[in-house]
Amino acid sequence: MRTRSAISLMLIGLLLIPLTGCWNSRELRDLSIIGAIGIDKLPDKPGYKVSFQIINPSAVTTTGTGGGGGQSGIPVTVYTGNGRSIFEVIRKTSGLSPRQLFFSHIRLIVIGETLAREDLSNLFDFFERSHEIRLTTKLVVSRGSSAEQLLQVLTPLERIPSDAIYGKLESTKSIWSESMITGVDDVINRLIGPGKQLLISGVRILGDQDKGGEKANLDKTKLPAEIEIKGIALFKNGRLETWLDGGKARGALRIQDKMNSSVVTVPCKDRDDPAAIAAIEITRSRTKVKATVVDGEPAFRVYVREEGNVGEVSCAVDLSKKEAIEELEQRWRSKTKQEIREAIEAAQSRSSDVYGFGEVLNRSYPRTWKKLEDRWSEVFADCEIEVQVESFIRRSGMRTKPYIKE
Amino acid sequence: MLKEKINARQLFSLIVLFELGTALVLPIGFVSHRDVWLSILLALIGGILLFLIYDQIVRQYPESTFVGSIRQIMGTYAGSLIGFLYLGFFIHNDARVLRETGELLVTSAYDMTPLFVICAFFMLTVVYVVSKGVEVLARTGEIYLLHVLILGGGGTILILFSGIVHVENLLPVMEDGAGKVLESAYRYILMFPFGEMICFAAILPSLNRTSSGRKAGILALIASGTILSAAHAIEVSVLGANIYGRSTFPLFLAVSKVNIMDFIQRMDGLVILTLIITSFFKCAINCYAAITVAADLFRVREPMKLAMPVGLVVLFNSMMTSNDWPEFALKGKEVIMGILLPVYSVAIPVGLLAVHWIRRSIGSKTL
Numbered sequence: 001m002r003t004r005s006a007i008s009l010m011l012i013g014l015l016l017i018p019l020t021g022c023w024n025s026r027e028l029r030d031l032s033i034i035g036a037i038g039i040d041k042l043p044d045k046p047g048y049k050v051s052f053q054i055i056n057p058s059a060v061t062t063t064g065t066g067g068g069g070g071q072s073g074i075p076v077t078v079y080t081g082n083g084r085s086i087f088e089v090i091r092k093t094s095g096l097s098p099r100q101l102f103f104s105h106i107r108l109i110v111i112g113e114t115l116a117r118e119d120l121s122n123l124f125d126f127f128e129r130s131h132e133i134r135l136t137t138k139l140v141v142s143r144g145s146s147a148e149q150l151l152q153v154l155t156p157l158e159r160i161p162s163d164a165i166y167g168k169l170e171s172t173k174s175i176w177s178e179s180m181i182t183g184v185d186d187v188i189n190r191l192i193g194p195g196k197q198l199l200i201s202g203v204r205i206l207g208d209q210d211k212g213g214e215k216a217n218l219d220k221t222k223l224p225a226e227i228e229i230k231g232i233a234l235f236k237n238g239r240l241e242t243w244l245d246g247g248k249a250r251g252a253l254r255i256q257d258k259m260n261s262s263v264v265t266v267p268c269k270d271r272d273d274p275a276a277i278a279a280i281e282i283t284r285s286r287t288k289v290k291a292t293v294v295d296g297e298p299a300f301r302v303y304v305r306e307e308g309n310v311g312e313v314s315c316a317v318d319l320s321k322k323e324a325i326e327e328l329e330q331r332w333r334s335k336t337k338q339e340i341r342e343a344i345e346a347a348q349s350r351s352s353d354v355y356g357f358g359e360v361l362n363r364s365y366p367r368t369w370k371k372l373e374d375r376w377s378e379v380f381a382d383c384e385i386e387v388q389v390e391s392f393i394r395r396s397g398m399r400t401k402p403y404i405k406e
Numbered sequence: 407m408l409k410e411k412i413n414a415r416q417l418f419s420l421i422v423l424f425e426l427g428t429a430l431v432l433p434i435g436f437v438s439h440r441d442v443w444l445s446i447l448l449a450l451i452g453g454i455l456l457f458l459i460y461d462q463i464v465r466q467y468p469e470s471t472f473v474g475s476i477r478q479i480m481g482t483y484a485g486s487l488i489g490f491l492y493l494g495f496f497i498h499n500d501a502r503v504l505r506e507t508g509e510l511l512v513t514s515a516y517d518m519t520p521l522f523v524i525c526a527f528f529m530l531t532v533v534y535v536v537s538k539g540v541e542v543l544a545r546t547g548e549i550y551l552l553h554v555l556i557l558g559g560g561g562t563i564l565i566l567f568s569g570i571v572h573v574e575n576l577l578p579v580m581e582d583g584a585g586k587v588l589e590s591a592y593r594y595i596l597m598f599p600f601g602e603m604i605c606f607a608a609i610l611p612s613l614n615r616t617s618s619g620r621k622a623g624i625l626a627l628i629a630s631g632t633i634l635s636a637a638h639a640i641e642v643s644v645l646g647a648n649i650y651g652r653s654t655f656p657l658f659l660a661v662s663k664v665n666i667m668d669f670i671q672r673m674d675g676l677v678i679l680t681l682i683i684t685s686f687f688k689c690a691i692n693c694y695a696a697i698t699v700a701a702d703l704f705r706v707r708e709p710m711k712l713a714m715p716v717g718l719v720v721l722f723n724s725m726m727t728s729n730d731w732p733e734f735a736l737k738g739k740e741v742i743m744g745i746l747l748p749v750y751s752v753a754i755p756v757g758l759l760a761v762h763w764i765r766r767s768i769g770s771k772t773l
Binding site for chain 1: 513514515516517518519520523527574577578581645646648649659662663665671672
C-alpha cells in the first residue's frame, strides 16, 4: 500500500514537467511582429537587401484615435539587412532587433522595382517553405522607389502601414478594379503554370519619398508622402516588362474575370465634346474565355457580359428613353472592347501569356496543348483572340432626365 | 481468449478514423496529382475487395484469433512463422505512422521541440488507451469520429465560404491519360491507405457478431474513401496541382488560406487537431494488432500487459527507421508501398485464402 502511494506521488510529481507548457513556447513579450517584408536588389553584388516593418505594439494599442498624436510614438520600425538568402538576413537582423522576429502575421511582401526588372522567379522558396508564413500573404511591386523606402512611409487613419496598404488594395480592388491582389501561392502557381507569366499590382509613393518616414508626415492634412496603389506589373519569365495602367489594367482584370466594380466614362451624346460624358457604374461583370482549335491552330474568344447603372451625366440626354440607354450601352460596349483589346495587345506584343490563355487551352484541348507547350510564348503572340461584349444599363439612379438643358 | 467484444458501429468508427489517419493530410497517389480524387475512388473498389478477403479469412474460424486462423490454415509451424512476419510488419508500420505524425507536427508547428519528445508523449497516450483494451479503444473511437466529422465539416464549410476553391484547378481530367490515374490508384493508393487495413484482420475476431463485420467494413470504407476523395479534390482545387504535389502537408496549407471577412482566419489549428486525432487511432489500432499477434505467438494470458513493451519497440523503431524526412518518404514509397504492403496485405492473405479453399475441397472429397 505504501509503495503504491509512493509511486502515485512520484507520477504526480512527474506530471509537473510536461504541465509547464509548450516546449516550443515563445512568449509574446519576446516577439517582434512583422507586418511587411520588403525585398530589394543589392546594387553591385548578388544578394538581397531585406527590410522588415516591425509593429510597435505600445504605439498601436493606445486608445486615442487621433492618429499621429504626440504621446504614442511611431507605430512601426523598419530594420534592414543584406545577405545572399532571405532566411539568412532574417536571422542576421537579430543584432538590430531586441526581440525575435515573428513572421506569422506578415500581410505584405513588397518587391523593389529594380529587383523585379531583373528576375524574381527564384525569390519565393522561403515564403513557401517556411511554416510560419501563410499563403495568404500578398505581394506588391514597389513602383519607382525601393521596397525599403516604401515600407518607411507612415500612414494616417490606419496606423500600421502594412495594414493601410492592404486596406487600400482591398478597397480599390472592389470598387475601382484596376489592381489585383496576388498571394504567394498565386505567384508560384503562375510561375510554374503553363503560361509561366504573372501579374502583380504596383504600389508607389506619391510626393516626397524622403519625408514619408518622418513622424512629421502625419502632422499635415495633406501628406507630404502618400502610398498609392497604381497599375499592374506585367512580367515575362520572371522579369518586369511593363506597367499596365488605367484602361489596360482594367482590361487585364476583365480578361481574368476579376472585375468587381468600376466607373467607366463614355462620351455622352456627340463624340467631339470632351466635356459631355456619362459615367457608368459597373455593377456586375462576368467573363468567359473559350478556346477553339482549327487545323491545329488555337484561337480564343473572350466573352464579357456586363451590367451597370448610369451614375452621372453632364449633357442633356433623356435617360427615360430606351433609345438613349441603348446608345449609351453601345458606346460602353465599344469602350470595354477597346480596353480588353489594349490589354491583350500589351501581352501579345511581349509574347507573355499573363492572362492564362494557355491554361484555358490545356483545359479543353490537352492534346493540342501538349504539342504547343514548348513554344507557347511565340504561338500566343500570334493567336487570334476575338472579343465579344454584351453591355446592359439597368437603371439611371434617382432621376431620369438630367437638369442640364441643351 | 477474446473476452472483449466490440459492436459493428464501433468497428465502423475505427475503420473510418484509421483510413483518414495521415492519408487525409498527406499528398497521396504521387503520379496523378490533379486526378487524385479519381484515383482514390478507383482504389476504393480494390480496397473493398481486399477487405472482403480479410473478412473471409477471419470468418472461416469464428472462434480463433487472426494468428489462430493462420495456424489452422497453414499448420502450427508455418502458421507461427507467418504470424511472426505479421508481428514485425505491424510494429514497423505503427512506427511509421508515429514517425510520420511526429514529423508533420515538427515541420508545421513545433519546430523547436525534439521529435523524440513529441513521439514519446504520443506513444505514451496510445499505450495507455490500448492497455485498457479494445473495448475502450472502440468506444473512444465512436466519440472521436464525431469530433473529426465536426472538425472536417466545419473546415469544409470555411473553405467553401471563403471562396478559395477554384474548380478549374481540377481540369483537364486525365491530362496524361487513364494510365497514370490507374497507376496512382493501384500502385500507391490501394496500398496506402487501403492495404493497411490488414491490421483489422486482428480486430475483426473481437466483433460481437463476426457476420456483422462485412457490412460495417464496406460501409466504413465507402464513407472514408468518399471523404478522402472529396478532401483531396478540395486540396487540389484550392492549391493547384503543382503546390499540392510538392507540399509535405497540403491540407494544412489549404486550410491556412481560409479568410472570411478578415475575421475568421488562421484555422490551421483545426488541421493539426484532426491530424492528431486520426493518427492517434491509426497508431493505436496498429499497436493493438501487434499486441494481439504477439500475445498469440508467445501465449501471453493477459495480452494488454504487452502494451508497454510493444509501445517501446514502436517508439524506438520510429526513431531508427530513417535519418531524415526524404529518406523516410522514399522508403515509404519504394519499400513499404512497393514491397511490404503488396506482400503483407495482398499476396499473403490471398495465398492463405487459396490454401484454405484448396484444403477444404480436398478434405471434403476424401471425407
